[in-house]
Amino acid sequence: MQKLGDFKLPNFFNYPPYFTLQPVRDTREKQIQLWKELVLEFCRSQKIFIISLEEDFPLFSNPTIERSLSHEAKEAFLSALVAEGRAEWIDKGHKKCLVLWHRIQDWADIILNFAKDNGLEDSVMTVEELRSGVESRGTELHGIDRTVLMRALKVLENKGKLAIFKGTSTDDDGVKFSV
Structure with a gap:
């Protein structure tokens, strides 16, 4: 299992298709759920409250498989957290997100x-x-x-x-x- 510092990454993190928004609805829903859980767990373990889409964020790329999330994918995953009340956009342009790993x-x-x-x-x-x-x-x-x-x-x-x-x-x- 791959680690990011002392954080254990889930298996899907090494699966290239999960770094691309999936076109099939059911697959995309599963993908979004996995990313939401990963973002919340990682932010909680590292005490991260703010994620900027404009800056590097360790979860959004995997150099081992040479994959990075697109801006659209990052925004989709964070917007899903916002929809659940687990995050809030700090700005109107959706560039910075306040992550609420606890409500x-x-x-x-x-x-x-x-x-x-x-x-x-x-x-x-x-x-x-x-x-x-x-x-x-x-x-x-x-x-x-x-x-x-x-x-x-x-x-x-x-x-x-x-x-x-x-x-x-x-x-x-x-x-x-x-x-």
């Missing part, structure tokens, strides 16, 4: 569990501490994209689980948990 509600649940597991009820933390602090090391929150984090925090704020405080700069924004 926003799932991130909110992860944050809430993190707060409970760490006894953070009635505690205040900065948003930066949640993203990169000592407490978040070794958790899925460590290194989370700020946009994703803020949206998940907003979900929790709307449910009365925390309050978001604006700081003098975005690094100073804080949250107070009331789990």
Whole structure:
């Protein structure tokens, strides 16, 4: 099995036809499903949140078999993730995509569990501490994209689980948990 760093690639990654959009509907649906799963698993394992169609992305080419996805194929696979709520186009030109390997509600649940597991009820933390602090090391929150984090925090704020405080700069924004 081929690897990309420490990530094990699925068998289809070495099958040249999977790097070309398939014309037969059933085959294309299977192809799209496989690529969606691969993109989500890879992004999760590497903590990648943004994919740019204009820049090199390791999954979109396989030098071993000398194949690369066309722009059309990349956009088709990412658009399929968007249709499922697992990604969002960041721009109108569909050049950059925010990958949601956890949906926003799932991130909110992860944050809430993190707060409970760490006894953070009635505690205040900065948003930066949640993203990169000592407490978040070794958790899925460590290194989370700020946009994703803020949206998940907003979900929790709307449910009365925390309050978001604006700081003098975005690094100073804080949250107070009331789990």
